[in-house]
Amino acid sequence: MMLVALVTGCAQPFPEVEDTFEARWKSNEYQAQAYLIPTADEAFSRRVDLVRNAKTTIDMTYFSWDKNTLGLMLLDELKQAADRGVQVRLILDDLLIFNEKWLAELSQHENIQIKIFNPFNSRKIGWMGRVFDFAGNQKQLDNRLHEKYFNVDHHSMILGGRNIGDEYFGFSKDANFFDMDTLFTGEIIKPFDHNYVSLWESEYVTPINELIAVKGDSQFRQFDKAYAKERKKNSHILAVIERSVSNLATPNAIDVEVTPVFDSLHKLHDNKPYFRARAERTISEHLDNAKTAIISTPYVVPSDGEFRTIDRLRSNNTDVTLITNSSASNDSGFIPAYYEKHRTTLLQKGVNLLEYKDNAINEDHYYHADTYYHNKTVILDNTLTYIGSSNFDPRSDNLNIEFGVFVNSPEFAEQIEHYLLSKKSKLYWQVALNKEQQPVWFSGDTVTTNNPNYSGMHKATHWIFRKMNAESEL
Template structure:
């Protein structure tokens, strides 16, 4: 799903409306042939229980603080920094973090960064950063097409889709093996509350303890793998022409957004000291083998761990931006219903979903979920978060679950086939009732004004209610979207979402 969602967002900024629609249909048509079904269950050896550790966790309370904590950690770095992200935008937030990393590299800190290639093109400034002797950048699964935008990239995807369909969706930030940040946020203004158009309601957790070493091993495996390529081998760079290109991009963007930049730096200086919660933490990783066997390694490992430890016994609280039907998900929900486990789902409404494809397929899946007795809360596209710099319309992007108000999971994976069987994902299980209570408050209990509760209406249809508001139609959904969603469902690409 991320592949299409991010394409749509980029196209929205770069192309006229008519061209956007043509390319959107073209790109979605290209990926229709990419769906792969699992051919076999995971080998038993891959389901060995991971080791759990004692650790400390801190739920970052708002979006601007999430960027501020990253900057603060970089400024305190002594030996090394390593990070990997699906997207890293060249806006105020993204460039500010790159600038801070360069400053750290200047004082001798070794910096290694892996970024997925989907949203990078012929960005000379990225190679310019990499020329620093203490800062190295690698690109995951690079495209061949780097110029002429999405037209050539779509053609490249069609010719090499068996390889290019697999993307790096992990989000990981580690400083000195002492401070690690995991969650659903990528790097960009819209993830930190600084976009004037729309911002994601998302989450991150800061982790301390020996569990970080497992994530370092995962990072090193990826760094040394065949799919990560040095950026200077991907993007052509001429020192005579392109030296200093990062400074030019950085200076231009900051000059145009000085109040925003000042707000970011001020937020760092005002950060309170984190109040950590002690917890048992268990790392959860995917496998690069899914490139060839399309197995849902991460999800199966989590389910196996849950079954061995016999949870959830009473309640599952599931948060996901994209809820797409699959046979495996149906089996899970059926099993939970048979055990009388109460399931609550927090997800996007049709109007708040940043992917038109995901909202189209979720519309038809919702009735099946409600027939299983699942409680559904849908995010309001007009929800406001007053901690954000810009109170723009919002998308829901929290990826987490809470089992029996004790076990929490925070990670990069969505509840969709693409996260299960195609993209690389990771996460962290946290055993702490105190943290679970805090996480549930962050997701819903402190934000009930931001969600529509969906219930079956008398007769046919649904009722959406939020405080004093009641709607018998999809809230804030434009009439033309109903027809468009019907067209998207005709494409039958749900296994790619």
């Protein structure tokens, strides 16, 4: 909270972007097989199964990797793969990595390499050190790595919104995310291999052992101790995962055409929206001709005060459905503060608005605790679907390194829409405007003009957050 308060207190301005920006960028289409992973536990089990069957390489990129049951279990599976001779490479963003010796120990393995993206200088005194580090180096440290990427043997890769940790797969007792992953095979792997090498060999990643010192004879002591503690405390969770792995069937993948879009590392110097511009140019014709659009993002924040893509769609009478978090379900304390003032604007534009309930129950979650919406996708005309890491918010556009794919397949689009909306009445509030132009929330027989579970305390803190004028950082 201290770091975010500092960030928002000195938010960077939106960069000037010329109309011809990235006009020469060309997209390429690849053949692939796509399998929408249908449940949270299978999303984790697929990763475990791929690691156990890996023959040569495993390449990964994540924004966060938690030191909890699933995070440590998957790292242990990777260590066992490395023992068999598999070459393991992992790139992690540095925002949530401090003096993590348990993680640095793994990079001592002869077949495991871990690199850290855009590292902070402060590491041993927690968030207080990060605050002062950021205060003096904001322009350098504001850019973060947001990709979520899991590639085994250059044959199978998983893309989606999930990081690695209990809460991304329904196993947290405190709070879980409603999220989505897709398994891809085929020609689409090649451009992602190339993108990974470019990042791995860039100046923006640093070997973890140059940042976190561990004893040469540690023999994974801190990692093994941490994992042993989790195994003892949550042996029942590990048993559930093992059953899920053993019950995996051959993925029922479908043939699709896929267009990848990657960000540019030049973003670290000019903060320009490379990924956003490339994505919009890739689907420009679809945006201008779409009859229907479903946009799913956990964080609704306009770029420079405008919803340009939604305006573009609505100017062509496109039927636009926006799925996002409600004020009470958002995992960010800051996003709802700003979303509150944009809800009515979106409804006045004619957007069909669905807000995720803070008490929504996802049947594939092992624990039913607080739940947040984390899906990132766009579906145009029930045919073209976006899968990737970007939330299409200012931080994704101008600060984070992102990537994604556009899948051209009516069958795949139908699967994604069913994944998001098959339990519409249970998971979402339908929001509309009444005659007084005030929001009204509908769900079944329930109708309310009071923002559901949005308390007076929320209103007070959000008023303070809005005074920080921080939209460009969110």
